[in-house]
Amino acid sequence: MRLSRYFLPVLKETPADATIASHRYMLRAGMIKQNSAGIYTWLPLGHRVLKKIEQIVREEQNKAGAIEMLMPTIQSADLWRETGRYDAYGPEMLRITDRHDREMLFGPTNEDMITDVFRSFVRSYKDLPKMLYHIQWKFRDETRPRFGVMRGREFLMKDTYSFDLTKEDAVKSYNKMFTAYLNTFARLGIKAVPMKADTGPIGGDLSHEFVILAESGESEVFCHRDLVEMAPPGDVDFDGDLSHIFDERTSLYAATEEMHDAEEFAKIPEDKQLSARGIEVGHIFYFGDKYSAPMNATVMDSNGKPQNVMMGSYGIGVSRLVGGIIEACHDENGIVWPKSVSPFGVGIINLNLKDEDCGIAATDFYEKCQAAGLDPLYDDSNDRGGVKFSRMDLIGLPYQVVIGPRGLKEGIVEVKDRATGERQNLSPDAALNLLIEAFA
Amino acid sequence: MRLSRYFLPVLKETPADATIASHRYMLRAGMIKQNSAGIYTWLPLGHRVLKKIEQIVREEQNKAGAIEMLMPTIQSADLWRETGRYDAYGPEMLRITDRHDREMLFGPTNEDMITDVFRSFVRSYKDLPKMLYHIQWKFRDETRPRFGVMRGREFLMKDTYSFDLTKEDAVKSYNKMFTAYLNTFARLGIKAVPMKADTGPIGGDLSHEFVILAESGESEVFCHRDLVEMAPPGDVDFDGDLSHIFDERTSLYAATEEMHDAEEFAKIPEDKQLSARGIEVGHIFYFGDKYSAPMNATVMDSNGKPQNVMMGSYGIGVSRLVGGIIEACHDENGIVWPKSVSPFGVGIINLNLKDEDCGIAATDFYEKCQAAGLDPLYDDSNDRGGVKFSRMDLIGLPYQVVIGPRGLKEGIVEVKDRATGERQNLSPDAALNLLIEAFA
Numbered sequence: 001m002r003l004s005r006y007f008l009p010v011l012k013e014t015p016a017d018a019t020i021a022s023h024r025y026m027l028r029a030g031m032i033k034q035n036s037a038g039i040y041t042w043l044p045l046g047h048r049v050l051k052k053i054e055q056i057v058r059e060e061q062n063k064a065g066a067i068e069m070l071m072p073t074i075q076s077a078d079l080w081r082e083t084g085r086y087d088a089y090g091p092e093m094l095r096i097t098d099r100h101d102r103e104m105l106f107g108p109t110n111e112d113m114i115t116d117v118f119r120s121f122v123r124s125y126k127d128l129p130k131m132l133y134h135i136q137w138k139f140r141d142e143t144r145p146r147f148g149v150m151r152g153r154e155f156l157m158k159d160t161y162s163f164d165l166t167k168e169d170a171v172k173s174y175n176k177m178f179t180a181y182l183n184t185f186a187r188l189g190i191k192a193v194p195m196k197a198d199t200g201p202i203g204g205d206l207s208h209e210f211v212i213l214a215e216s217g218e219s220e221v222f223c224h225r226d227l228v229e230m231a232p233p234g235d236v237d238f239d240g241d242l243s244h245i246f247d248e249r250t251s252l253y254a255a256t257e258e259m260h261d262a263e264e265f266a267k268i269p270e271d272k273q274l275s276a277r278g279i280e281v282g283h284i285f286y287f288g289d290k291y292s293a294p295m296n297a298t299v300m301d302s303n304g305k306p307q308n309v310m311m312g313s314y315g316i317g318v319s320r321l322v323g324g325i326i327e328a329c330h331d332e333n334g335i336v337w338p339k340s341v342s343p344f345g346v347g348i349i350n351l352n353l354k355d356e357d358c359g360i361a362a363t364d365f366y367e368k369c370q371a372a373g374l375d376p377l378y379d380d381s382n383d384r385g386g387v388k389f390s391r392m393d394l395i396g397l398p399y400q401v402v403i404g405p406r407g408l409k410e411g412i413v414e415v416k417d418r419a420t421g422e423r424q425n426l427s428p429d430a431a432l433n434l435l436i437e438a439f440a
Numbered sequence: 441m442r443l444s445r446y447f448l449p450v451l452k453e454t455p456a457d458a459t460i461a462s463h464r465y466m467l468r469a470g471m472i473k474q475n476s477a478g479i480y481t482w483l484p485l486g487h488r489v490l491k492k493i494e495q496i497v498r499e500e501q502n503k504a505g506a507i508e509m510l511m512p513t514i515q516s517a518d519l520w521r522e523t524g525r526y527d528a529y530g531p532e533m534l535r536i537t538d539r540h541d542r543e544m545l546f547g548p549t550n551e552d553m554i555t556d557v558f559r560s561f562v563r564s565y566k567d568l569p570k571m572l573y574h575i576q577w578k579f580r581d582e583t584r585p586r587f588g589v590m591r592g593r594e595f596l597m598k599d600t601y602s603f604d605l606t607k608e609d610a611v612k613s614y615n616k617m618f619t620a621y622l623n624t625f626a627r628l629g630i631k632a633v634p635m636k637a638d639t640g641p642i643g644g645d646l647s648h649e650f651v652i653l654a655e656s657g658e659s660e661v662f663c664h665r666d667l668v669e670m671a672p673p674g675d676v677d678f679d680g681d682l683s684h685i686f687d688e689r690t691s692l693y694a695a696t697e698e699m700h701d702a703e704e705f706a707k708i709p710e711d712k713q714l715s716a717r718g719i720e721v722g723h724i725f726y727f728g729d730k731y732s733a734p735m736n737a738t739v740m741d742s743n744g745k746p747q748n749v750m751m752g753s754y755g756i757g758v759s760r761l762v763g764g765i766i767e768a769c770h771d772e773n774g775i776v777w778p779k780s781v782s783p784f785g786v787g788i789i790n791l792n793l794k795d796e797d798c799g800i801a802a803t804d805f806y807e808k809c810q811a812a813g814l815d816p817l818y819d820d821s822n823d824r825g826g827v828k829f830s831r832m833d834l835i836g837l838p839y840q841v842v843i844g845p846r847g848l849k850e851g852i853v854e855v856k857d858r859a860t861g862e863r864q865n866l867s868p869d870a871a872l873n874l875l876i877e878a879f880a
Contacts, residue, residue: 007507007570009561033557035512035519036544041557042510044572050510067447070482070490072475072594073513073577074534074546079475091539094514096546099531099581104476106514106536106546117473117481121449130447132484137513137577141539154512 001344002366003379007044009033010391020216022326023148025335029395031322038145038153045395046322048343050156053321054135056187056340057158064180064238066131066160071110071117073137077103079112083294092140106139111291111313114161118309119297125165128299128309129173133160135318147216149323150279156319162312165301167288170310174206174286175242177314179233181210181282182245186232188321189338190328192281193227194249198258204287204312209256209280214327217277222265223254225272256280279324286312335396336419339439344377345369346435347397349388351404353380362403365413365428372436393418399438401431441784442806443819447484449473450831460656462766463588465775469835471762478585478593485835486762488783490596493761494575496627496780497598504620504678506571506600511553513577517543519552523734534579546579551731551753554601558749559737565605568739568749569613573600575758589763590719591658596759602752605741607728610750614646614726615682617754619673621650621722622685626672628761629778630768632721633667634689638698644727644752649696649720654767657717662705663694665712696720719764726752775836776859779879784817785809786875787837789828791844793820802843805853805868812876833858839878841871 009030018024026032031046042050058068074096080086086093086105094106107113114132122130135158145153162173178194185192190212197209211221213228233245253268255261256278265273289308292298298306317324329336337343346369350362362378369376377397379388385404392400402414412425415434426434449470458464466472471486482490498508514536520526526533526545534546547553554572562570575598585593602613618634625632630652637649651661653668673685693708695701696718705713729748732738738746757764769776777783786809790802802818809816817837819828825844832840842854852865855874866874 005505005507007509007561007572030561033560035553035556036514036516036542039512039514041512041553043557044507044509047509047574065445067445067484069447069484069487072479072481074476074479074579074594076476094536094538096534096536098534099583102476113475113481116475117483120473121447121470132447134487139514143539154514 001377003377003381006377008395009043010394018148020147020150020327021330022150022216022323025326025330025394026148026323029335032149038142038151040149040152040154045343049322049337049341050319052341052343053188053325054156054158054318057184057316057318058135060180060184060187061133061158061160063183064131064176066133066180068134069132070134070136071107071113073106073139074104075107075113077105079116080105083112083291085112092142094139094141107136108138108140109313109315110134110136110159111161111311112295115291115295115297115311118163119292119295122163122299122309125299125301125307128163128165129169130163131160131173131176133158133314147323149319151218152319155317158316158318160314162314164310165299165307167310170286170288170312171206172242174284174312175246176238177284177312178208179236179238179242179245181284181314181316182232183234184316185210185281187340188325189340190281190325191228193221193223193254195221195223195254195256195278196250196259197256197283199285199287204285204290206286208284210282211256211278211280212324212328213276214279214324215277216327217279219278219280220257220260220275221255221278222260222273222275224252224268225274227252227254228274279327280317281321281324282314282316284312284314330396333390334394337396337398339398342396342398344397345374345439346376346399346401347392347395348376348378349385349392349400349402350378350380351385351388351402353382355405357408358403358405361408361413361428365401365403365432368432369435372432374435374439399435401435441817443817443821446817448835449483450834458588460587460590460767461770462590462656462763465766465770465834466588466763469775472589478582478591480589480592480594485783489762489777489781490759492781492783493628493765494596494598494758497624497756497758498575500620500624500627501573501598501600503623504571504616506573506620508574509572510574510576511547511550511557513546513579514544515547515553517545519556520545523552523731525552532580532582534581547576548578548580549753549755550574550576550599551601551751552735555731555735555737555751558603559735562603562739562749564740565742565747568603568605569609570603571600571613571616572603573598573754587656587763589759592759595757598756598758600754602754604750605739605747607750610726610728610752611646612682614724614752615686616678617724617752618648619676619678619682619685621724621754621756622672623674624756625650625721627780628765629780630721630765631668633661633663633694635661635663635694635696635718636690636699637696637723639725639727644725644730646726648724650722651696651718652721652764652768653716654719654764655717656767657719659718659720660697660700660715661695661718662700662713662715664692664708665714667692667694668714719767720757721761721764722754722756724752724754770836773830774834777836777838779838782838783835784837785814785879786816786839786841787832787835788816788818789825789832789840789842790818790820791825791828791842793822795845797848798843798845801848801853801868805841805843805872808872809875812872814875814879839875841875
C-alpha cells in the first residue's frame with residue numbers, strides 16, 4: 001500500500017482523555033476514532049489488526065473442531081426471559097423496543113440464543129459432541145466506558161459453545177478450548193496465563209480467565225512465575241486426551257483477585273511468586289445444565305431417555321485484544337507489533353521524493369516486497385524525514401527500510417528492527433532476503 | 441469436513457411461511473434459522489456462503505482502490521440531526537435510548553457517520569480522491585419482513601463512500617465503482633444489469649441499481665436484452681479512463697419501474713426488448729454535497745479556499761445476495777451454487793459405511809480432495825443412499841462424487857455435475873483430476 005493512497009490520519013497531539021498507552025497510541029496512530037462514549041470506528045490501520053487477530057482466533061478454533069456460524073446482534077427479550085436473565089442482567093444490557101413494540105436487546109452474550117438454536121435441531125446423543133462458535137459484535141452498556149477499546153460498549157467477541165451428553169465429555173470439550181486458547185494467544189505474540197476465575201453472570205462451577213500481565217491491567221493477579229514462560233502445546237490431536245495440558249498448567253498456582261487464596265500463594269517458592277496487574281483477554285466456563293435445564297434443551301441418550309445437554313462457553317475479546325497486545329508490546333515511541341498481527345509487514349521510507357534514483361529504487365523495493373507477500377506500506381509522502389521516522393515508529397511495523405540518496409550511491413539501504421532498534425546497512429537484495437526470512 | 445462432525449440441520453418439510461425458492465431452500469438446507477421476524481442466525485452452511493460472497497466483494501473493492509475500515513453499528517442520533525435525517529427517516533430506523541438517556545440508533549446506512557469521520561481528519565484537496573468502505577451489519581425495521589434474508593431487518597451490507605474535490609472527479613469515482621460492481625457480480629456467478637434508478641432517501645442526481653433478473657423479483661424492470669449477456673470489464677487500470685465502460689452500458693436502455701420511460705423503451709428493436717422481474721443487489725449514488733454541506737465537510741482547494749467535498753455512496757447487499765444468487769441458481773431439487781460461492785467445492789457420498797473397502801476408498805478420496813484444496817464435504821453419515829442423494833442435491837455443491845461397493849469392484853466412482861445432472865463413471869484418480877481442473 002502506498003501511503004499517498006491510504007487513509008492514515010496520524011495525530012500529533014496526545015489526546016487528553018487517553019490515560020493508558022494502548023488508547024493513546026491507537027488514537028495517535030490513526031487506528032480508531034471515537035464516535036460516542038465507548039463506541040469506535042476502526043480506521044483502516046486498526047481494522048487491519050482487528051482482522052488479523054480475528055483470523056488467527058478463527059484458525060485455532062477450526063483446528064480444535066469448533067464450527068463457525070453467526071448469530072445476529074439483535075435478540076428477542078423472550079429468549080432471555082426463559083432463563084431469567086432478562087431481569088437479572090441489569091442496565092448493562094441495551095434494551096430496545098421495535099416498531100411493533102416488541103422487546104428486543106443488543107446481545108451482550110449468546111448462551112440463551114445458542115441454546116435455542118441447539119434445541120431446535122439436535123435430538124440425539126449421536127450428534128454430540130458439538131462445538132459451535134461465532135465472531136460477532138456485542139454491546140454492553142458500561143456506565144463509564146474507558147481505556148479505549150479495552151472497555152468499550154460495542155466490542156467484537158469470539159464466543160464458542162460446547163454441547164455434550166455428560167459432564168465427563170464436557171470437560172473434554174473444556175480442555176480442547178483450554179488448549180486452543182493457549183495456542184491462540186501464543187500465535188498472537190502474547191503471554192496469556194490461564195487463571196482460576198470467578199464465573200460471574202455466566203454461571204457454572206469451572207472457569208478460567210486468560211490474562212496478559214501488564215502494568216495497566218485492571219485487576220491484580222497472582223501466579224507461579226513458571227506459567228508465564230510455559231511453551232504453548234502447539235500441534236496436538238484434538239481427538240486425543242488433552243488433560244495433561246490442562247493438568248500441567250492448573251497444578252501451578254494462578255488466580256485472579258476474586259479467587260485469590262493468600263495461604264496457597266505463600267506456599268510457592270518465594271522467587272517464583274508473581275503478583276502483577278492483569279488484563280483479561282479470554283474467559284472459559286463450564287456451566288452444565290444452567291441454560292439447557294430452563295430452556296429444555298435435551299437429547300436422547302443411548303437408552304432413549306432425554307437428558308439435559310451439558311454446556312460450556314468460551315470467549316475471546318477480539319477487539320479488546322488489539323488494546324491488550326499494545327499494552328504488552330509498546331515503547332516510548334509507539335507500538336511494537338508482533339509479526340503475526342502487524343497491520344503491514346514492513347514500512348518503506350523514501351527519504352527524498354525529488355531524487356529520481358531514490359524514487360526508482362524505493363518503488364522497485366516496494367514492488368519486490370509486494371511480490372514476496374511482505375505486505376509493505378510505502379511512505380511516498382512529501383513529509384520531512386523526521387516526520388516519516390516518528391510516524392513509522394508510532395505505527396510499529398516490525399521492520400523499516402529507509403531508502404535515501406546517500407546510501408543508494410553506495411548501493412545500500414537501511415533496515416531497522418522496530419523491537420530492538422538495531423539498524424543494518426544492506427544491499428536492497430540482502431535487505432529483501434532478510435525480510436523474507438524474518439516472515440518465513 | 442466430515443458431515444458427522446459438521447452441523448447441518450436439514451429439514452424434511454418445507455416451512456409453510458417461505459413463499460420463494462431462496463427462503464425455502466435456505467431453511468431446508470440448514471443455512472439459516474429465524475430468531476425473530478426478519479432476524480436470522482447464519483448456520484454453518486449459510487455462514488460459509490456469506491463469507492465467500494463477502495470476500496469476493498472485498499477483493500474487488502480493494503482492486504478498485506477503496507480502503508477498508510469498519511464503522512460501528514450503534515450511532516449517535518446527534519449526527520443524524522445535523523443532516524436532518526433523524527426526523528426524516530421514519531419508523532424504519534431502530535431508535536435506542538442508552539442507560540444515560542442518550543438517543544442512539546442502529547445504523548441503517550452510514551453517510552452521516554462517514555462524513556463525520558472524513559471532516560475530522562481530511563483538510564486538503566491533496567488527500568483526495570479517497571474511497572472508504574466497510575462491510576457491516578445494518579438494521580432496518582421493516583414493517584413486514586419477508587422473503588427470508590432478501591428483506592430481513594438485520595442485514596450485512598458493503599457500503600463504500602467516495603470523496604472528491606469536484607463533480608468531474610466524483611464521476612470518475614462513480615465509474616470506478618460501476619466497473620468494480622460489474623466485475624463483482626460476474627465473479628459471484630450472476631448476471632446483474634445496471635439500471636437507471638431512483639435515489640430514494642439517500643438523495644442525489646445520479647444513481648444506478650444493479651439488478652438480477654428472476655421471476656421472484658420484487659419489482660418490474662425494463663432493459664435492452666444485450667445488457668444481460670455483456671461480458672464484465674475484467675482486469676482494468678482503475679487509474680485510467682473508465683468512462684467507456686460506463687457509456688457502453690448506459691447507452692442501452694435499462695430502467696427500474698420508478699424510472700421507466702415507455703416511449704424510450706419502445707424505440708428498442710422488439711426482439712431486444714426485455715421486461716422482467718428484478719432483484720436489486722447493488723445500488724450506487726452520486727449526491728455531491730448533500731451531506732458535506734450541512735455537516736461542513738470541506739477541504740482546501742489549490743487556492744486555499746474551502747470547498748464542500750463531493751460525495752457518492754455505493755452499496756452491495758451481501759446477505760441479500762445469498763438469497764439473490766439462489767433465486768437465480770436453483771432447480772426443483774434444490775440449490776445449484778456457482779463455483780465461486782459454493783459452501784464446499786465437492787460433496788463425497790459414501791454409499792455403504794459398513795463396507796470396509798468403501799470406507800477406505802471414500803476416506804482416501806476425501807483426503808486427496810482436501811490436499812488439493814477442493815474443500816470437500818464428506819457424507820459419512822449412516823443415512824440411506826436416497827437421503828444422501830437428495831440432501832446433496834438440496835445443498836447444491838457443484839460436484840458430487842458417489843463411492844459405492846459395486847463401482848469400486850470395477851475401480852470406478854461416479855461424478856455428478858449438479859448443474860447439468862450429467863454423470864460420469866471414472867477411476868478415483870480421473871475423478872480427482874476432473875475436479876481439480878474444474879476449480880482451476
